[in-house]
Amino acid sequence: MNFHAVKAIYLFEMARTIRTLFQSVVSPVISTSLYFVVFGSAIGSRITEIDGISYGSFIVPGLIMLSILTQSVANASFGIYFPKYSGTIYELLSAPVSYFEIILGYVGAAATKSIILGLIILSTAGLFVPIQIAHPLWMLIFLVLTAVTFSLFGFIIGIWANSFEQLQIIPLLVVTPLVFLGGSFYSIDMLPPLWQKITLFNPVLYLVSGFRWSFYEIADVSVAWSLTMITVFLGVCMFTVWWIFKTGYQVKK
Amino acid sequence: MRTLISISDLSKTYSGGFQALKGINLDIRDGEILALLGPNGAGKTTLISIICGLINASTGSVTVDGYDIVDDYRMTRSKIGLVPQELTTDSFESVKDTLAFSRGLFGKKPDPGHIEKVLKDMSLWDKRDNKIMELSGGMKRRVLIAKALAHEPEILFLDEPTAGVDVELRKDMWHHINALRESGVTIILTTHYIEEAEEIADRVGVISHGKIIIVEEKTELMQKLGKKQLTLELQHELADVPDTLNAYKLELSDDGLRLIYTYDSQEERTGIAGLLSDLHDASIKFKDLHTTQSSLEDIFVTLVREGQ
Ligand SMILES: Nc1ncnc2c1ncn2[C@@H]1O[C@H](COP(=O)(O)OP(=O)(O)OP(=O)(O)O)[C@@H](O)[C@H]1O
Ligand SMILES: [Mg+2]
Secondary structure, three states, rough: OOOHHHHHHHHHHHHOOOOHHHHHHHHHHHHHHHHHHHHHHHHHHHHHEEEEEEEHHHHHHHHHHHHHHHHHHHHHHHHHHHHHHHHHHHHHHHHHOOHHHHHHHHHHHHHHHHHHHHHHHHHHHHOOOOOOOOOOHHHHHHHHHHHHHHHHHHHHHHOOOOOOHHHHHHHHHHHHHHHOOOOOOOOOOHOOOHHHHOOOOHHHHHHHHHHHHHOOOOOOOHHHHHHHHHHHHHHHHHHHHHHHHHOOOOOOO | OOEEEEEEEEEEEEOOOOEEEEEEEEEEEEEEEEEEEEEOOOOHHHHHHHHHHHOOOOOEEEEEOOEEEEOOHOOOOOOEEEEEEOOOOOOOOHHHHHHHHHHOOOOOOOHHHHHHHHHHOOOOOOOOOOOHHHHOOHHHHHHHHHHHHHHOEEEEEEOOOOOOOHHHHHHHHHHHHHHHHHOOEEEEEEEEOHHHHHHHHOEEEEEOEEEEEEEEEHHHHHHHEEEEEEEEEEEEOOOOOOOOHHOOOOOOOOOOOEEEEEEEOOOOOOOHHHHHHHHHHHHEEEEEEEEOOHHHHHHHHHHHOOOO
């Protein structure tokens, strides 16, 4: 195991985060605050409580998930796409590092950043609405699992992408809609029966539901299902990454 | 001398179907400076990229110090430093940080002393805290060299190290490359500048259309360089070279109007005086004469042409 290499990659990526602190942290915090102003105060005051929780508090877990998902994908995909684009990936390919170590460095850094961001958003939300966390440990487990899984997913996108457009297209066309339709801002009980069924095919629903359960002990689907689904998705991402490197797809000519 | 890198039957066909390398066999010796000369598209970068792990070979194998570059990639890659042809650097990182990153990537623990030495050798110490994007092109090239040296490699690949570097710094770089060789580093460089190969290489390999045409000691090539030709423009057409002149191994041009004498200018006796007097005796008159010297460049051009 080349620990020095993992550390080098990890620190390099974290340094990039610190350099771009404004985009990385300040802008998600601002947009989260805007969500609270719009949904929590302006609209939320007209929405009745959901399962005994005020609407403002209800959307907190979903908002955090929204940021974690989009930021994990964005960070990890950019992290590996950019060296490919600029050509500096030559150094990575010529170094005595295994694919596992490369992934550990990039995905580890992207996930770390998302987790920190999630916690910052959580604190920001605490300024607007009352929050209670019934199961802090489970909350952290869901947070970490989601961050790692979606960083891995982003890493795959970054390797697959051959242009900046391709890099943007998956987050825009897939991730964002799934998050918005995955019960981040509502309970699926509020949907017509057909849509409830369709929503069950949305993997994000399971993440948001499990995460919200760790806060308020209310869930759209059972916690066991949530955990199973995220583990399955993690497994699929790991297998894809393994396959990509095994076949050298899009990395080596 | 011991063979350090052994390349056998190496071929590369790119995914588009283009065959860039056609059965390369080459042994690189421990401690030498080998210059790879070849025209654009000859396959130099492709060859280097395979050895360093950037691309996969189609067939054939390479060993470095006895280790296979695929099966024992950790061993082989940690011995190698690569300076790529293209100026591919980070932009926002500082010079010092990018070197520390390279060193870590190759599995070495931090060593600020070594980084400092490399930066000073490459005349970059003043710029250590600058962002890379604030450097000039020639400085960026030196950053790439410094990155490749950050992990103290035993073997250094330089893909056109002096492209875009000014004359003074080029001399300076040759000096450093020599110093590295003295310290035991094996160096393989590609270049389009024949003087560069002449100046610093121990051996010269010529590659063209994916094949190695020749690999020779530079001194041997220099002997070829020493060959000169004397061309005599005759007044009258000559059908045959008279037997009395056989000793000179003269060549007669097709139109019979030119006699060509090849001699070694480094010999004490060139035989020119004797030839001129024997020509007089044979009543062959000439109106003009001139000499040409074959340069490494000529040899190179001929070799590449023959290799096609
Ligand atoms: N990724 C690629 N896909 C397809 N063909 C390629 C690729 N890279 C290089 N080639 C082709 O392989 C041949 C050898 O290229 P290579 O870069 O090895 O040449 P070179 O000797 O380094 O040339 P130069 O002196 O210009 O740097 C060229 O004909 C080039 O077009
Ligand atoms: Mg080249």
